[in-house]
Amino acid sequence: MIDSGNTAWILTSTALVLLMTLPGLALFYAGLVQSKNVLSVLMHCITIAALASVFWVVCGYSLAFEAGNALIGGLSKVLLFGVGRDSAVEGTGLPETVFIMFQMTFAIITPALIVGAFVERIRFGAVMAFSPLWLLLVYVPVTHWVWGGGWLAEMGVMDYAGGIVVHVTAGVSALVIAAMLGARDGFPRSIRPPHAPWMVMVGASLLWVGWFGFNAGSALGAGTDAGMAMLVTHLSAAVASLVWLVIETVKFGKPSLVGFVTGTIAGLATITPASGFVGPLGGLLLGLAGGVVCYVAVDLVKHRFKIDDSLDVLAVHGVGGATGSLLVAFLALLPGGTGVNVDGGAVSQFLVQLAGVAAAIVWSAVATFVMVKAITMTIGLRVGKEQEIEGLDFTAHGETAYNP
Numbered sequence: 001m002i003d004s005g006n007t008a009w010i011l012t013s014t015a016l017v018l019l020m021t022l023p024g025l026a027l028f029y030a031g032l033v034q035s036k037n038v039l040s041v042l043m044h045c046i047t048i049a050a051l052a053s054v055f056w057v058v059c060g061y062s063l064a065f066e067a068g069n070a071l072i073g074g075l076s077k078v079l080l081f082g083v084g085r086d087s088a089v090e091g092t093g094l095p096e097t098v099f100i101m102f103q104m105t106f107a108i109i110t111p112a113l114i115v116g117a118f119v120e121r122i123r124f125g126a127v128m129a130f131s132p133l134w135l136l137l138v139y140v141p142v143t144h145w146v147w148g149g150g151w152l153a154e155m156g157v158m159d160y161a162g163g164i165v166v167h168v169t170a171g172v173s174a175l176v177i178a179a180m181l182g183a184r185d186g187f188p189r190s191i192r193p194p195h196a197p198w199m200v201m202v203g204a205s206l207l208w209v210g211w212f213g214f215n216a217g218s219a220l221g222a223g224t225d226a227g228m229a230m231l232v233t234h235l236s237a238a239v240a241s242l243v244w245l246v247i248e249t250v251k252f253g254k255p256s257l258v259g260f261v262t263g264t265i266a267g268l269a270t271i272t273p274a275s276g277f278v279g280p281l282g283g284l285l286l287g288l289a290g291g292v293v294c295y296v297a298v299d300l301v302k303h304r305f306k307i308d309d310s311l312d313v314l315a316v317h318g319v320g321g322a323t324g325s326l327l328v329a330f331l332a333l334l335p336g337g338t339g340v341n342v343d344g345g346a347v348s349q350f351l352v353q354l355a356g357v358a359a360a361i362v363w364s365a366v367a368t369f370v371m372v373k374a375i376t377m378t379i380g381l382r383v384g385k386e387q388e389i390e391g392l393d394f395t396a397h398g399e400t401a402y403n404p
Contacts, residue, residue, distance in 0.1 A: 163273020171318015279336015
């Protein structure tokens with residue numbers, strides 16, 4: 001039987017998660033780059049959305065969620081064969097078409113997150129080659145491991161809405177491709193500040209709202225779990241934003257709008273894996289942890305490691321997702337939490353979480369390295385210096401964002 005209330009909520013959540021990429025993430029990233037590269041970032045995000053949608057239907061959904069083995073799913077629903085108008089997902093009361101669409105929006109935003117690592121200097125063709133390959137070789141297998149009945153699911157890993165599946169995979173891959181691509185001209189001393197901080201704030205606000213679909217929608221129903229997930233998501237985002245504000249005020253004498261909303265995204269990424277498992281106190285603590293840890297990570301990646309992960313994908317998404325994935329083992333035991341999945345309590349669950357995070361890190365890093373190497377040797381990865389100086393909007397797309 002189809003549950004109309006649950007179906008209505010997941011339809012709404014699907015629209016909210018798509019809002020996170022288009023226009024949320026697109027505006028967030030576009031505001032952070034120079035004005036001569038705004039359209040290239042927007043083009044990356046919207047084209048990845050289209051590519052991921054098609055590849056998800058062709059084989060991504062089947063390989064992620066159909067029965068297969070511990071490492072990868074089956075091919076029984078390639079091109080969605082066997083998915084009828086009346087097909088339902090067992091135990092949810094949802095039409096399978098709605099579940100497919102909901103999961104498709106996750107498959108859209110995850111490779112789009114990586115865009116932040118290579119803005120202003122990558123070939124458009126390289127993005128179009130890398131993104132679907134990455135979706136199929138990294139995102140789909142890890143999704144099966146965690147949510148599709150694979151080996152991490154069998155171990156009892158806790159990842160409610162994608163701390164491992166989305167944020168760790170995207171963050172690690174972002175670091176690898178940024179290191180292999182090389183830094184932008186003038187990095188780190190001569191990089192121009194964000195051309196439109198107001199646009200960054202608008203994009204971050206859309207992400208904040210859309211994240212309710214991301215986390216509360218992962219309950220797959222309109223019930224108590226969705227309500228708690230929404231509450232703790234909001235709390236974590238608010239606390240991490242304020243943490244960033246305080247750190248910048250103490251360190252620089254005044255807080256920045258870009259810093260504040262970067263804290264927002266850090267809090268959202270950190271709560272994501274734990275959102276369905278913790279109570280309000282857990283949400284507050286994860287916001288505090290995410291704000292502090294991600295701020296430190298931004299400084300380490302750019303200034304200590306000298307890697308131009310341009311828009312801080314690893315530091316915010318990767319580190320935030322990993323932090324939440326590890327701390328959920330302890331915070332799920334606080335008031336309002338659900339407890340843990342494995343016998344042995346918090347320590348045993350922490351070891352399972354650590355295995356999940358480590359597996360995602362290793363697989364994402366190795367697979368991304370191989371893909372980037374192959375693209376570099378064939379179609380090429382980086383634009384020429386003249387194109388980089390002139391800007392990718394005109395040289396790659398023949399347009400400019402701001403016409404006289």
